[in-house]
Amino acid sequence: MAQLVGLIVTDDDDFKKHVGRLLRSSAIPVGIIDDRVARDPAAADLVIVDTRGDASSAMATIERLRAGAPSAGIFALALSADPDLILQCMRAGANEFFPWPPSEETFHGAVRRTAARRETTQGSRPAATTLVFFGAKGGAGTTTLSVNCGVELARLGKRPTVIVDLKPGLGEVALFLGMRPRYSLLDAIDNLHRLDREFLRELVAKHKSGLEILGGSDQFDRPGATDGGAIEELFRLLARQYEYILVDAGSQINSCTVAALYTADIMFLVANPDVPSVRNAQRLLDRVRQLGACGERVRVLLNRAAEPSPIPAKQIEGALGHPIHHVFTSDYKTVSNALNSGVPLALAGSSEIASQFDAFTRRLIDPAAGTEAPPPPARRARLGLERLASLW
Numbered sequence: 001m002a003q004l005v006g007l008i009v010t011d012d013d014d015f016k017k018h019v020g021r022l023l024r025s026s027a028i029p030v031g032i033i034d035d036r037v038a039r040d041p042a043a044a045d046l047v048i049v050d051t052r053g054d055a056s057s058a059m060a061t062i063e064r065l066r067a068g069a070p071s072a073g074i075f076a077l078a079l080s081a082d083p084d085l086i087l088q089c090m091r092a093g094a095n096e097f098f099p100w101p102p103s104e105e106t107f108h109g110a111v112r113r114t115a116a117r118r119e120t121t122q123g124s125r126p127a128a129t130t131l132v133f134f135g136a137k138g139g140a141g142t143t144t145l146s147v148n149c150g151v152e153l154a155r156l157g158k159r160p161t162v163i164v165d166l167k168p169g170l171g172e173v174a175l176f177l178g179m180r181p182r183y184s185l186l187d188a189i190d191n192l193h194r195l196d197r198e199f200l201r202e203l204v205a206k207h208k209s210g211l212e213i214l215g216g217s218d219q220f221d222r223p224g225a226t227d228g229g230a231i232e233e234l235f236r237l238l239a240r241q242y243e244y245i246l247v248d249a250g251s252q253i254n255s256c257t258v259a260a261l262y263t264a265d266i267m268f269l270v271a272n273p274d275v276p277s278v279r280n281a282q283r284l285l286d287r288v289r290q291l292g293a294c295g296e297r298v299r300v301l302l303n304r305a306a307e308p309s310p311i312p313a314k315q316i317e318g319a320l321g322h323p324i325h326h327v328f329t330s331d332y333k334t335v336s337n338a339l340n341s342g343v344p345l346a347l348a349g350s351s352e353i354a355s356q357f358d359a360f361t362r363r364l365i366d367p368a369a370g371t372e373a374p375p376p377p378a379r380r381a382r383l384g385l386e387r388l389a390s391l392w
């Protein structure tokens with residue numbers, strides 16, 4: 001989604017095209033609204049006024065725009081940098097002045113300043129949603145679920161979506177997507193002071209689904225105990241750039257995963273239907289409560305569910321004191337094929353488990369859409385899922 005809304009006020013089509021291209025090529029996405037909306041200049045964050053014709057009518061336009069959109073950045077473009085004209089423009093209410101044609105670098109610098117000013121006055125928009133996946137135990141499927149959900153979110157939601165691999169040493173997010181990012185989240189947390197949009201763009205790798213990846217560290221001891229604060233700051237900065245932030249937090253509680261849990265809008269606790277998973281999930285839920293993170297934000301995901309279930313889903317819910325939010329069936333062949341080929345499930349052809357990710361993600365994008373239709377009874381019986389499906 002565009003961070004800024006731009007309006008170009010001119011009668012000259014070439015001017016409009018040129019400025020439009022400049023705006024579109026800015027590191028900060030700018031949506032351009034039509035001149036007709038000039039009647040409501042308050043809709044714009046950024047107004048570019050052509051003052052190359054009649055100076056007095058241009059000043060009147062700037063004054064009118066300034067009155068209508070007090071917080072917008074107004075850019076005046078003139079034939080030359082005439083000091084008198086610059087003064088008039090500034091007095092009328094312009095924030096920036098450029099001789100025609102403006103240099104790309106200075107123009108983009110001004111766009112960045114406008115974005116920064118708008119953010120200070122209005123706060124960033126829209127709010128990011130942070131989804132943290134945490135395993136009740138190693139191997140529960142945390143990476144499988146976070147990666148495939150990330151791909152579906154990017155593909156279906158078509159919003160800026162990033163996945164962060166928080167696991168120290170040998171995180172597998174990029175591997176699951178068949179990618180080799182040049183940089184990792186360590187490059188991000190070690191350079192927080194200059195982590196603006198452009199720098200971040202250098203650090204992330206982009207998957208063809210649209211999902212961006214902030215790769216896992218290749219150091220076994222980092223991110224470590226002393227990196228918790230930096231990780232929290234990283235999430236704050238990511239929230240300015242992305243609408244969805246997914247985190248593969250592994251299955252160890254440490255200062256970094258705690259930072260992620262605090263930031264999370266939803267914490268997905270990934271468990272398998274077996275005794276170690278359920279026991280650990282119980283303990284983790286207790287720990288989350290102790291940490292003061294809101295327990296209501298926790299959603300239990302049951303992965304690798306199969307019939308006959310070693311522990312009935314109702315018993316799992318009873319033991320956890322928490323409902324199961326979603327069930328992913330066990331399909332080792334499909335999941336491991338996807339993993340080994342580096343092709344996420346959504347892009348690997350149709351399968352039951354891929355449609356489960358589709359349903360799960362649609363519900364995330366639009367919770368108001370309600371629960372998805374259950375599979376037809378015959379299919380349910382074939383999958384032996386009646387008991388689990390009744391929990392949806």
Ligand SMILES: Nc1ncnc2c1ncn2[C@@H]1O[C@H](COP(=O)(O)OP(=O)(O)OP(=O)(O)O)[C@@H](O)[C@H]1O
Binds near residue numbers: 140141172304331339
């Ligand atoms: N729904 C599923 N059905 C069958 N196999 C699955 C399913 N989900 C995950 N697996 C398999 O389980 C194994 C572990 O998955 P994954 O790496 O996602 O778990 P993890 O919790 O991230 O593990 P780690 O603790 O090592 O990070 C993989 O071999 C994967 O193919």
Ligand SMILES: [Mg+2]
Binds near residue numbers: 142143144172250
């Ligand atoms: Mg993993």
